[in-house]
Amino acid sequence: MSLEDQVWTADDAISFVKRQGIYAEAERLQAVEIGDGNLNYVFRIQSADRDKGVIVKKAVPFLRVVGETWPLTEERASIEAAALRFQNEVASGYVPEVYAYNPDDHAIAMEDLSDLEVMRSALIKGEHFPLFTKHAAEFLARTLFWSSDRSGKITEKKERAAAMVNPQLCEITERLILSEPFYDAPGNRIEGGLEEDVEKLWGDTEVIDTVFSLKDKFMSCGQALVHGDLHTGSIMVDQAQTRMIDPEFAFYGPIGFDPGLLFANLVLNMIHHEVLGHSPSYREYLLAAVEDIWTRFTDEFCELWRVTSYDGVFHNDRTEHSYILGVLQDTCGYAGCEMIRRTIGLASVADLADIQEEKARIAAKKASLVIGSDLIKLSSRAESIDEFVAVAKSLDISPVVTPSGTER
Ligand code: SR1
Numbered sequence: 001m002s003l004e005d006q007v008w009t010a011d012d013a014i015s016f017v018k019r020q021g022i023y024a025e026a027e028r029l030q031a032v033e034i035g036d037g038n039l040n041y042v043f044r045i046q047s048a049d050r051d052k053g054v055i056v057k058k059a060v061p062f063l064r065v066v067g068e069t070w071p072l073t074e075e076r077a078s079i080e081a082a083a084l085r086f087q088n089e090v091a092s093g094y095v096p097e098v099y100a101y102n103p104d105d106h107a108i109a110m111e112d113l114s115d116l117e118v119m120r121s122a123l124i125k126g127e128h129f130p131l132f133t134k135h136a137a138e139f140l141a142r143t144l145f146w147s148s149d150r151s152g153k154i155t156e157k158k159e160r161a162a163a164m165v166n167p168q169l170c171e172i173t174e175r176l177i178l179s180e181p182f183y184d185a186p187g188n189r190i191e192g193g194l195e196e197d198v199e200k201l202w203g204d205t206e207v208i209d210t211v212f213s214l215k216d217k218f219m220s221c222g223q224a225l226v227h228g229d230l231h232t233g234s235i236m237v238d239q240a241q242t243r244m245i246d247p248e249f250a251f252y253g254p255i256g257f258d259p260g261l262l263f264a265n266l267v268l269n270m271i272h273h274e275v276l277g278h279s280p281s282y283r284e285y286l287l288a289a290v291e292d293i294w295t296r297f298t299d300e301f302c303e304l305w306r307v308t309s310y311d312g313v314f315h316n317d318r319t320e321h322s323y324i325l326g327v328l329q330d331t332c333g334y335a336g337c338e339m340i341r342r343t344i345g346l347a348s349v350a351d352l353a354d355i356q357e358e359k360a361r362i363a364a365k366k367a368s369l370v371i372g373s374d375l376i377k378l379s380s381r382a383e384s385i386d387e388f389v390a391v392a393k394s395l396d397i398s399p400v401v402t403p404s405g406t407e408r
């Protein structure tokens with residue numbers, strides 16, 4: 001049987017939720033495959049008798065977007081279930097509830113969030129979410145603090161870290177975010193018109209050497225249980241709620257990786273609106289969000305650190321400042337890598353790829369490469385989040401189409 005024959009049908013997903021006791025055998029159910037991600041198959045199960053459905057996420061033994069030429073362990077489902085359960089414990093309300101996980105099926109049944117929108121699509125439409133910064137900051141502070149050594153839960157941390165070793169998914173990140181976009185790798189997708197920009201990036205020794213350090217830290221610094229893929233496609237929102245989904249890349253890594261990916265994707269969305277000549281106030285909204293998330297996240301992290309007081313004399317203004325500064329610098333660096341890989345690497349994002357007008361799309365990608373490299377360089381000297389925002393604002397990204405859609 002080929003690996004692709006192991007993909008579930010809608011009936012398989014229905015039989016799974018019944019076996020897990022979520023629905024009675026006699027209940028009439030419908031299932032549709034709704035997954036649009038790169039890795040897994042996702043089914044929405046609905047019963048004629050209940051309003052709310054159930055989501056079934058099934059890991060297959062290969063990377064969905066590539067096929068069976070890229071085999072991948074199905075154990076990622078156990079990492080995802082464990083990460084969701086931990087995150088729900090310490091940051092309740094910010095992740096979908098897990099109803100069941102079965103290690104033999106490599107499948108999770110979880111809360112249906114179909115009433116919410118994927119944040120990337122909502123931001124492309126120019127929507128505003130007044131509670132998002134508070135929610136994102138609380139999720140970051142609580143999950144990263146309570147999984148870190150700073151919480152004093154040092155035995156639990158080591159046990160969890162051992163259970164959450166995630167070598168294959170980390171390798172995807174090591175390749176796709178922290179290696180291949182920085183040399184002429186076959187998987188890259190470099191659009192015509194970017195050749196000179198890409199050559200310049202690859203020839204920039206400061207960028208290359210800094211990416212080496214960021215990659216080394218990603219591979220060796222188990223500070224906290226990071227979500228590992230916190231881009232805006234991993235966030236569901238509405239005006240009242242924010243949920244972080246899809247933590248199959250979770251592992252013990254550098255804290256700055258999560259805010260780094262999140263901020264990069266907000267800046268990519270900013271570029272999208274800039275090149276299309278949309279209202280400049282949206283740029284201010286997105287950059288204010290970066291600043292607000294950072295401030296709230298670090299304030300709550302430090303408050304939890306003070307109250308928990310595991311570090312005793314070692315927790316003082318000096319150590320607090322240098323710890324948070326290290327996280328800030330990593331945040332800048334990983335944000336830069338994420339922007340670059342979303343521009344020329346294997347997995348793009350709609351904020352760039354779905355810009356229809358070629359000139360505007362190329363202008364957006366050029367801007368992303370410059371801001372991405374500047375953020376990588378900033379990572380060795382950043383002192384405050386204002387510098388991150390200043391780099392994101394530093395380019396004059398002139399609109400390539402007028403708001404009415406006519407090319408200039
Ligand atoms: C080929 S997998 C590409 C990307 O999809 C996931 O969502 C991660 O971001 C990964 O890097």
Ligand code: MG
Pocket residue numbers: 037038229234246
């Ligand atoms: Mg995902």
